Amino acid sequence: MIEFPEFRPLKISQSTRAATDTQLASLDHVVIVVPKDPPASAFMSLPQGKQLHKLLERVRTQGGNRAMSRLTNVRATGVTIAMLDTGSAFGALTWAREVLVDALRDRPRKLGVLTAGLDEPARARTVGHIVAAAEAAAFKLPSFKTEDYPRQAELESVALLDVKPRIELERILAEATGNNLARWLTAMPPNRLTAGTYRHMAETLAKRYSLGCKFIGEHELEKLGAGAFLAVAQGNAKRDAGMLRLCYRPRGSQKPDLTLIGKGVLFDTGGTNLKPFKGMLDMHTDMQGSAVALGTLIALVEMKVPYAVDAWLALTENRMSATGYKSQDVVTAANGTSIQVIHTDAEGRMVLADALALAARDEPRLIIDYATLTGTCVSALTQRYSGVFTNRQGANQLLLDAGAASGERVWPFPMDEDFDQLLRSDVADVRQCTVDSHGDHVLAARFLSRFVPKSIPWVHVDLSAGEHKGGLAHIPTDITGFGVRFTLELLGSQEPAELAARMAPDGATPGKASP
Secondary structure: OOOOOOOOOOEEEEEOOOOOHHHOOOOOOEEEEEEOOOOOHHHOOOOOOHHHHHHHHHHHHHHOOOOEOOOOOOOOOOEEEEOOOOOOHHHHHHHHHHHHHHOOOOOOEEEEEOOOOHHHHHHHHHHHHHHHHHHHHHHOOOOOOOOOOOOOOOEEEEEOOOOOOOOOHHHHHHHHHHHHHHHHHHHOOOOOHHHHHHHHHHHHHHOOOOEEEEEEEEEHHHHHHHHHHHHHHOOOOOOOOOOEEEEOOOOOOOOOOEEEEEEEEEEEEEOOOOHHHHHHHHHHHHHHHHHHHHHHHHHHHHHOOOOEEEEEEEEEEEOOOOOOOOOEEEEEOOOOEEEOOOOOOHHHHHHHHHHHHHOOOOOOEEEEEEOOOOOHHHHHHHHOEEEEEOOHHHHHHHHHHHHHHHOEEEEOOOOOHHHHHHOOOOOOOOEEEOOOOOOOOHHHHHHHHHHOOOOEEEEEEEOOEEEOOOEEEOOOOOEEEHHHHHHHHOOOOOOOHHHHHHHHHOOOOOOOOOO
């Protein structure tokens, strides 16, 4: 079985006294952040302040926003002077990643971070962004190379050298753990991350974090009426598909306050409606929604949130097979809705339909699902934003604000009921999708809304930014793990019931299911 790596690879320390020459000499490299126009006095209290001021003047002369040099101490410690980007959270996180790229060219094991001329709020934000970028940069995605390359120095620790303010690291480090877990799982090869190995790893995590964990296999899903999920799974070579349910219960409550649901299609051939080669090449990442749901759960557990959280992971492959489901099949989902199958490559909404219906039976206060669901969302937004959809129109501004504040940007799409006309079926309650696929991201969300009681606030995240060439914001890899940071920002310090109340329409009672 595959062993987990260390999902939070760095040792982070915070100084209790002003930085000294001796302290800087103990480090391999120091990042010093300054505003765009710092006063000369900003460097007076720093070790080797005159040398640093000269380096800043060189940055200004060259017209850039950062420069590297070495301090004239015993160790000749490397130093990067970086002018702060004060724009959006996304821009600031991107800046932090670029600063780290420069600093890591020096191949430091021990990195220091120091600021000069910033007020305390700006200092806290900036140092937090650099820590997030450092945790993402230091984490290694799965590798199965057998060549014995000479090992190069890797970043091991980050020392925060400013005495004030003390940086609240709990959420930053929890986000890093969740994001790194999500990226690692998504990058796993499909013959290594099977339904069986995924189940084993989830059970291992459950033991580590004292979570409840139950696997609902095909036989039990058949009893539960989950015909939509089972239609996709019936083409698999092995009968190991199913749903994993992980439960966090800090107060001993039986019902979840928050339910996270993830599409876990471990490899997607398109089924009977087979994908072309390039469209299938990276379909081992089609389980990213489940990885984000699991990563978000672990981040919330690390933060010790006081409310109950469930994560439902719908795990299956979508294989080309003589036993696979077909266009024009009619299947029945767990909530009794009959579905006319149109295209077997629209399998994600099928597995999510039953996951949503089953999870809703516990009447959570709020449901959020994640899925690499539609190509039309990528066409609409590119891979820089993800799409969000909700059954609470008033929630759209909350979602926009959370995306802007987290640096994981989202854009809300319409959810008007008249879109349902395009999904009308002559032989079933609903068509799975349309033939022409126009606006398929919207129609997929409207399809999924049928499986969530109207009384439960629900958010669907179509992860069009789950992959982006060269990374995104502070994440340096093509696989971004998008969604963990966004969700933690959306929840903030409030309980899901409070967030649900802010989303709920007038007169509604959040979390009380329809009869």
